[in-house]
Amino acid sequence: MAHSDSIIAASQKHPTVALEHGQSYKYGTAGFRMKADLLEGVTFRVGLLASLRSRALGGQTIGVMITASHNPAADNGVKIVDPMGEMLEQDWEVLATDLVNSTTHESLAEEYERIAKRFKIDFTSPAKVIYGRDTRPSGHKLVTALAAALTATGTEYVDYKILTTPQLHYLVRATNTEGTPQSYGEVSETGYYKKLADAFARALKGRKINGQLTVDCANGVGGPKLAEFLKYIPQDKVKFDVKVVNDDVLRPEILNLECGADYVKTKQRAPAVTVRHQARTCSFDGDADRLIYYQTDSDKGFIMLDGDRISSLAASFIGDLIQSAGLSDELRIGVVQTAYANGASTNYITSHLRLPVICTPTGVKHLHHVAAGFDVGVYFEANGHGTVLFSNAAVRAFRETTPQSPAQKDALDILLALSELINQTVGDALSDMLMVEVILAHKVWTLQDWATTYTDLPNRLVRVEVKDKDIFKTTDAERRLSHPEGVQELIDQEVKKYKDGRAFARASGTENACRVYAEAATRSEANELADRVARIVKEAGLN
Ligand code: G16
Numbered sequence: 001m002a003h004s005d006s007i008i009a010a011s012q013k014h015p016t017v018a019l020e021h022g023q024s025y026k027y028g029t030a031g032f033r034m035k036a037d038l039l040e041g042v043t044f045r046v047g048l049l050a051s052l053r054s055r056a057l058g059g060q061t062i063g064v065m066i067t068a069s070h071n072p073a074a075d076n077g078v079k080i081v082d083p084m085g086e087m088l089e090q091d092w093e094v095l096a097t098d099l100v101n102s103t104t105h106e107s108l109a110e111e112y113e114r115i116a117k118r119f120k121i122d123f124t125s126p127a128k129v130i131y132g133r134d135t136r137p138s139g140h141k142l143v144t145a146l147a148a149a150l151t152a153t154g155t156e157y158v159d160y161k162i163l164t165t166p167q168l169h170y171l172v173r174a175t176n177t178e179g180t181p182q183s184y185g186e187v188s189e190t191g192y193y194k195k196l197a198d199a200f201a202r203a204l205k206g207r208k209i210n211g212q213l214t215v216d217c218a219n220g221v222g223g224p225k226l227a228e229f230l231k232y233i234p235q236d237k238v239k240f241d242v243k244v245v246n247d248d249v250l251r252p253e254i255l256n257l258e259c260g261a262d263y264v265k266t267k268q269r270a271p272a273v274t275v276r277h278q279a280r281t282c283s284f285d286g287d288a289d290r291l292i293y294y295q296t297d298s299d300k301g302f303i304m305l306d307g308d309r310i311s312s313l314a315a316s317f318i319g320d321l322i323q324s325a326g327l328s329d330e331l332r333i334g335v336v337q338t339a340y341a342n343g344a345s346t347n348y349i350t351s352h353l354r355l356p357v358i359c360t361p362t363g364v365k366h367l368h369h370v371a372a373g374f375d376v377g378v379y380f381e382a383n384g385h386g387t388v389l390f391s392n393a394a395v396r397a398f399r400e401t402t403p404q405s406p407a408q409k410d411a412l413d414i415l416l417a418l419s420e421l422i423n424q425t426v427g428d429a430l431s432d433m434l435m436v437e438v439i440l441a442h443k444v445w446t447l448q449d450w451a452t453t454y455t456d457l458p459n460r461l462v463r464v465e466v467k468d469k470d471i472f473k474t475t476d477a478e479r480r481l482s483h484p485e486g487v488q489e490l491i492d493q494e495v496k497k498y499k500d501g502r503a504f505a506r507a508s509g510t511e512n513a514c515r516v517y518a519e520a521a522t523r524s525e526a527n528e529l530a531d532r533v534a535r536i537v538k539e540a541g542l543n
Pocket residue numbers: 029030068069070071285289290362363364365381383385507508509510511515
């Protein structure tokens with residue numbers, strides 16, 4: 001009973017709140033995410049689990065991130081990051097759910113001991129946790145609860161204060177690889193900036209970035225962090241003209257409000273404050289792990305380059321480089337998408353780029369896992385969340401292949417720089433933005449050039465309020481509903497009526513709502529199909 005007394009005493013100061021309608025807490029796609037005032041006790045308990053996880057893994061450092069990303073300012077969330085910077089292993093999500101739903105302080109301590117016993121945890125061994133939070137004011141209270149759990153369990157910890165989510169992922173991996181041949185970078189926020197700035201300059205290889213880039217930071221943590229990063233760019237080598245907008249983090253109520261990547265993608269329109277015709281613009285979300293590019297144009301209207309576009313741009317550029325580097329026979333490239341990927345993008349990647357595409361359920365943890373099976377695994381959700389993973393064999397080949405020509409040397413140098421520029425732990429808006437800028441500079445492309453690679457099928461995403469989203473269960477990588485019974489058949493009947501029609505409904509993993517996606521040959525048909533499917537879901541969700 002190593003920590004029971006201290007856990008019970010500390011837990012009394014950070015109790016959980018019973019949810020309405022007897023609902024229970026669930027570790028979902030993005031950890032626990034909900035109204036911030038429900039999260040203090042939850043965060044305390046997540047601290048207990050993070051400590052157990054560290055001890056179970058021989059004292060490796062575990063991360064905890066406090067953020068509700070694209071959700072409204074009143075929400076917050078807490079999630080655990082595994083040693084190599086990946087999302088928490090799925091078996092442990094269940095343990096997190098059990099621990100958080102313990103009804104009393106005593107049963108919480110018992111559950112903690114049970115997990116410790118199951119994993120043969122030695123409480124005399126060290127445990128280490130590092131954590132960060134986004135700019136939400138509620139983060140203060142939550143980190144206090146987290147620190148109380150770490151103290152109660154004799155866990156060493158470092159509070160990195162305000163960070164983007166991908167920065168915390170970087171720091172976890174950097175900490176666990178420090179001093180090893182796999183060292184991921186200096187263990188500091190500065191180390192992250194230096195690594196990215198150096199790789200950015202090397203990947204550009206003297207190519208010029210074409211004109212100013214406007215960056216909408218969703219009034220979140222990405223604003224101050226981007227401003228900080230820009231100071232590290234070697235001015236003698238790179239001219240990068242960035243205009244930062246929506247970077248007010250002092251008024252929490254405007255976080256993600258009518259701006260940011262989620263707003264742009266869902267509404268398919270630019271935030272009012274960035275509307276400047278012809279400006280190359282991109283948006284981060286509230287914790288800077290999603291990225292969407294766009295431009296408003298008097299002739300063509302609104303051009304949006306979402307996660308699917310970033311994915312195909314990266315796959316085609318890296319694929320060409322691998323060919324120029326003479327490595328196409330050695331390295332396998334693949335693309336991972338979700339059901340939200342526009343049908344035209346999937347078609348372009350398979351038919352034009354001739355690369356394999358695998359579809360997984362929503363949630364970067366699913367995509368990341370599958371992408372890691374390739375030598376170069378490109379994964380992006382349509383919402384702009386994603387990255388490109390390089391296997392050890394790929395990085396070794398970039399580093400050790402002896403070039404036979406200047407062109408081959410260039411390709412190998414750029415590939416190596418990209419493998420350092422692109423965040424290997426998780427989707428990272430800042431790192432992805434730099435990757436896009438590098439590719440556009442090499443291709444000498446404008447956003448219009450990029451947009452002409454294929455034509456998106458018109459599509460619409462709708463959020464549907466339902467009584468209990470958990471009655472909606474899916475199959476086939478979320479492309480079909482298995483429950484409530486009969487609902488999928490109703491959706492199928494509607495889809496059949498539309499040319500190039502495709503639609504699906506799924507329960508959100510981050511909000512108490514269902515999402516409906518529809519695409520069809522024309523905008524009005526896509527809208528109509530989305531409305532019809534949303535009505536079916538609304539009706540089914542009344543019970
Ligand atoms: C999180 C996940 C993403 C997912 C998104 C929306 O993003 O990390 O993988 O696409 O939620 O999920 P859902 O539709 O299930 O609510 P973020 O940026 O909010 O952390």
